[in-house]
Amino acid sequence: xxxxxxxxxxxxxxxxxxxxxxxxxxxxxxxxxxxxxxxxxxxxxxxxxxxxxxxxxxxxxxxxxxxxxxxxxxxxxxxxxxxxxxxxxxxxxxxxxxxxxxxxxxxxxxxxxxxxxxxxxxxxxxxxxxxxxxxxxxx
Amino acid sequence: xxxxxxxxxxxxxxxxxxxxxxxxxxxxxxxxxxxxxxxxxxxxxxxxxxxxxxxxxxxxxxxxxxxxxxxxxxxxxxxxxxxxxxxxxxxxxxxxxxxxxxxxxxxxxxxxxxxxxxxxxxxxxxxxxxxxxxxxxxx
Amino acid sequence: xxxxxxxxxxxxxxxxxxxxxxxxxxxxxxxxxxxxxxxxxxxxxxxxxxxxxxxxxxxxxxxxxxxxxxxxxxxxxx
Amino acid sequence: xxxxxxxxxxxxxxxxxxxxxxxxxxxxxxxxxxxxxxxxxxxxxxxxxxxxxxxxxxxxxxxxxxxxxxxxxxxxxx
Numbered sequence: 001x002x003x004x005x006x007x008x009x010x011x012x013x014x015x016x017x018x019x020x021x022x023x024x025x026x027x028x029x030x031x032x033x034x035x036x037x038x039x040x041x042x043x044x045x046x047x048x049x050x051x052x053x054x055x056x057x058x059x060x061x062x063x064x065x066x067x068x069x070x071x072x073x074x075x076x077x078x079x080x081x082x083x084x085x086x087x088x089x090x091x092x093x094x095x096x097x098x099x100x101x102x103x104x105x106x107x108x109x110x111x112x113x114x115x116x117x118x119x120x121x122x123x124x125x126x127x128x129x130x131x132x133x134x135x136x137x138x139x
Numbered sequence: 140x141x142x143x144x145x146x147x148x149x150x151x152x153x154x155x156x157x158x159x160x161x162x163x164x165x166x167x168x169x170x171x172x173x174x175x176x177x178x179x180x181x182x183x184x185x186x187x188x189x190x191x192x193x194x195x196x197x198x199x200x201x202x203x204x205x206x207x208x209x210x211x212x213x214x215x216x217x218x219x220x221x222x223x224x225x226x227x228x229x230x231x232x233x234x235x236x237x238x239x240x241x242x243x244x245x246x247x248x249x250x251x252x253x254x255x256x257x258x259x260x261x262x263x264x265x266x267x268x269x270x271x272x273x274x275x276x277x278x
Numbered sequence: 279x280x281x282x283x284x285x286x287x288x289x290x291x292x293x294x295x296x297x298x299x300x301x302x303x304x305x306x307x308x309x310x311x312x313x314x315x316x317x318x319x320x321x322x323x324x325x326x327x328x329x330x331x332x333x334x335x336x337x338x339x340x341x342x343x344x345x346x347x348x349x350x351x352x353x354x355x356x
Numbered sequence: 357x358x359x360x361x362x363x364x365x366x367x368x369x370x371x372x373x374x375x376x377x378x379x380x381x382x383x384x385x386x387x388x389x390x391x392x393x394x395x396x397x398x399x400x401x402x403x404x405x406x407x408x409x410x411x412x413x414x415x416x417x418x419x420x421x422x423x424x425x426x427x428x429x430x431x432x433x434x
Contacts, residue, residue, distance in 0.1 A: 018153065018172070024227050027176040030169065030248075033157070034356050037166040037239065050355065053284055053348055056332040057355075081355060088163050093356045100176065106249050109169075113241060113356055121329070121348070122355030123285030135354035137286035139324055173434050189433065192362055192426055195410040196433075220433060232434045252434055260407070260426070261433025262363030274432035276364030278402055 002076040003065035007058055009084040012091045020078040021098035028102035030109040034093040036086050040135075046127045050083040050092060053121040057081070060120040064112050072108035074099040079112060081122060092124075141215040142204035146197055148223040151230045159217040160237035167241035169248040173232035175225050179274075185266045189222045189231060192260040196220070199259040203251050211247035213238040218251060220261060231263075279341065281313075282348040287326065290319040291349075300343050306330065307337040309347065324352045357419065359391075360426040365404065368397040369427075378421050384408065385415040387425065402430045 004020045006012075014033065021029050036048050061079045068077050078096045086092060095112045099105040124135045143159045145151075153170065160168050175187050200218045207216050217235045225231055234251045238244040263274045281296040288294060298316075301308035306328055314320055327350040328335045334350075341347065359374040366372060376394075379386035384406055392398055405428040406413045412428075419425065 014153065014157065022174070022228070024177040026174050029172040029174060031172070032241065032245075033168040033170070034241070035161070035165050035168060038163040051284065052355070053282065053329070053332075053350070056329055056348065059332055089161070102171065102173075102249075102252060106171075106245060110241075110245050117353070117356040119334075119353065120355050121284065121350055121353055123351065124354040125285075134286040134289070134351065136352040137323055137354075139322075190362065191433070192360065192407070192410075192428070195407055195426065198410055256431070256434040258412075258431065259433045260362065260428055260431055262429065263432040264363075273364040273367070273429065275430040276401055276432075278400075 003062065003069060004076075004078040005058060005061045005065060006078070006080040007052065007054060007061070008080070008082060010082070012080045012082050012094050014094060017078040017080055017094045017096035021076045021096035023075050023098050025100060026075055026098040027100050028105040029096065029098045030102070030105040032093070032095040032109050032113050033091055034113070036088050036090045036092065038088045040126055043128050045088065046129065047088070048086045048092070048127065049125045050086065051123050052083050056121050061116065064115045064120070067115070068097070068108040068112050071111070072099070073101065073104040074108045077108060077112065079116065081116075081120070083122065142201065142208060143217040144197055144200045144204060145217070145219040146191065146193060146200070147219070147221060149221070151219045151221050151233050153233060156217040156219055156233045156235035160215045160235035162214050162237055164239060165214055165237040166239050167244040168235065168237045169241070169244040171232075171234040171248050171252050172230055173252070175227050175229045175231065177227045179265055182267050184227065185268065186227075187225045187231070187266065188264045189225065190262050191222050195260050200255065203254045203259070206254070207236070207247040207251050210250070211238070212240065212243040213247045216247060216251065218255065220255075220259070222261070279343055280346045282346065284349065284351065286323055286351045287320060287349040291317055298347070300341060304341040305337065306335045306339045306341065309341060313349070326351055357421055358424045360424065362427065362429065364401055364429045365398060365427040369395055376425070378419060382419040383415065384413045384417045384419065387419060391427070404429055
């Protein structure tokens with residue numbers, strides 16, 4: 001039962017996440033990579049800025065990893081999130097899950113990213129040509 | 140609409156698959172990695188051997204990629220399968236999917252590995268301490 | 279009480295941190311009413327959650343002077 | 357007719373490839389009956405599918421002498 005939580009202003013590394021999720025009893029690994037898209041609702045995005053409530057975000061990510069290990073038959077999960085300013089193609093989040101069987105790996109990985117987006121206190125500001133907006137903040 | 144199919148006796152590379160699935164209009168990538176487990180039903184596995192009907196396997200993998208691009212809102216999919224002799228921890232299969240949104244990336248990736256396991260003419264022989272067996276061949 | 283302010287809420291209040299008086303009835307609900315009175319623009323947010331000492335709080339939770347409260351506008355990580 | 361043989365089926369037949377006569381009624385179904393008669397051990401497989409010219413075939417598909425048939429025991433890739 002292993003979990004690895006990481007929150008950093010430095011670029012995230014897929015290999016690091018994968019190494020963590022790997023193990024000889026695994027038959028399957030599922031890796032989710034979030035990337036900065038070049039557009040939202042048809043408007044061109046130039047960059048993103050992520051800020052967070054760091055201590056609470058770490059706690060919430062740790063809870064998600066713990067729940068994933070409880071609810072699914074997985075052997076390890078890594079949840080890495082980046083903060084600060086990101087450009088198109090950069091990686092804000094990586095979730096890597098290792099399991100004996102693929103069903104659990106997929107389910108746990110999807111659960112983790114879905115829950116992260118609901119509960120972890122991280123906020124994304126999108127920068128467009130003509131302004132900037134905190135995502136989802138206003139109706 | 141991009142698909143990339145690869146069947147090889149050389150080690151598979153996650154980075155190559157990911158590069159293929161990446162793109163600036165993507166917000167999500169889902170990568171599935173199959174790995175050789177050290178045990179099946181409690182029996183220790185020493186190595187695996189994969190053989191295939193190469194020309195047909197390429198066609199079937201190409202069909203799966205085509206269906207995934209048709210059925211899900213994804214931008215690219217790479218399906219790489221290794222053949223020959225593999226040791227514990229080696230990677231027989233990688234499927235990488237890029238999409239604007241994560242739901243489609245997960246669904247297409249899971250569809251692709253599920254279908255690959257049903258239809259692609261590749262056969263796995265497991266080597267145990269006391270013998271070898273073609274997986275799923277006999278009741 | 280120390281209040282931490284993030285994201286869109288910070289743009290409204292103009293500060294990362296506030297010292298805010300403990301409500302007479304020291305529930306999270308009363309705190310919300312008081313902070314909304316002080317900064318009515320907060321009502322324009324899609325939603326506003328509160329954390330007390332790094333845990334999401336409910337309306338009925340009781341606040342103490344040494345608690346750290348945080349204003350949590352809709353999160354958008356990932 | 358050229359017949360390709362893979363996996364567990366090859367262990368039974370002992371060859372990677374066979375030359376097998378086109379059945380009198382040249383359907384996939386007849387071919388299956390004939391090859392099962394020649395190699396009864398094939399019945400012990402969990403399942404056995406057939407491909408004709410690199411495509412999965414149905415019982416009713418009609419075979420020609422120049423077709424390449426493949427014996428496909430249960431696949432186990434991935």
